[in-house]
Amino acid sequence: MATIRRDIGAGHHFIFDDALISEPSVDTFSPEFWQFQNKITGQAQGRGTTIFIQHEQHHWVLRHFKRGGLVGKLLSDQYLFLGVARSRPFEEFRLLKMMREQGLLVPTPVAARIHRQGIIYRGDLITQNIPDSNDLHHMLCRQALSKDDWHNVGKALAAMHNCQVYHHDANIRNIMMDRNRHIWLIDFDRCHKRKGNSWKQSNLNRLLRSLKKEKNKNPVFYWDESEWKHCIAGYRSEVR
Template sequence: MPDFHNINQDGITILFDAQLLPNPDKALFDPQYWRTQGLLSGGAKGRGTTYFFRYQQLDMVLRHYRRGGLIGKLLQDQYFFTGLEHTRAWQEFYLLADMQQDQLPAPVPVAALIERSGLAYRADLITLRIPASVDVFQALSERALTENQWISIGRTIRQLHDQQIFHHDLNIHNLMLDQQDKIWIIDFDKCRRKGGQKWKQQNLDRLLRSLHKEKQRQSSFYWQQSDWDGLLAGYNR
């Protein structure tokens, strides 16, 4: 069972699971710290950069919250502070914790940093890295997936939807495939439990658009429309 605590000092709040990251401080949310310790093992580019590091025999992921779109060019990583419970890091941390209780295939939360400055805040999140996995986009750039793998993707999305988990950005980059062919879903920024049903089809439509988009953009992308039938078969089971 997780052992959640929080530290508040000088405008900084750190949420953490003491079993995974005991006695954290701000330095642990700086990729340069892990680099100087020789523990930084890589990164992935997205809206910002996600960093991978190893700590106490565990592989972890550090992500700094950054804005997208036009406003992101102005504010980059600053958000308006309306209370800790409303910060993106706080909400994602506790959503992931709830999802672990429901045994959903999502990252395990380790720690979150919220640093307030006046009316604004910046934030970071550390999670456990999903072992021996690649995102489905990368997999499709190298090979076609089997029908059973597409069925598994559909079943995994349905798991979240059955628990009313709305994923704000369900795209092919946020689906992970491990060596046991298990599907995981990542990046739950701006995600939440949401009532109703209509948004579930919209979630699927967003994923389908991302597949079409990458098919048009990439010279090698092993996806075809018929693969979607397998995904829907898994989703509708």
């Protein structure tokens, strides 16, 4: 599938898969544009708002890049421009494309855009929606996962690590399960390829911390720390 990069002037730069979308425009990344056409089917709140779009036969997820933490309160959605290729939307687009080509269950990238204004830029990413899926937080607030489910979570993390991809925030909200109980990994902002192996344990530690946190936070949460061994067993069975 061909990937094309383009600058239409006024600081707008695009990268997209021309097998999935033809000639994206500024409007393609505008929630107001899709709202006017009554094509928004839902939204999710995170650092910013992620919207779900149904357009013709397509089911897309549009995410505007926003900062978190204290920096986010000051700069919101502004990033220092260090080149188009090094922008967060372009880097995530390419990383997702590489992982899809390696057979990983991650969102399919459709298009990304940045808008440069002087030394700062803002950006957006469109991916294909994962049909009939929920994140593990949603699942565990309603039902326990099986031993096989946890085994598959570990295998999904191992597959990512086998591609030498570091996930910046491998928490349970960034792990999805579809109706066939397949495990997907999402939200690869600030993620990248790394050499070596010493960093991989930190991804596993991050997931365990998020499970413990939600266990303490939610009055109903169907997870016990004794189940962690199933995730680790799945990971070890797959990791190279």
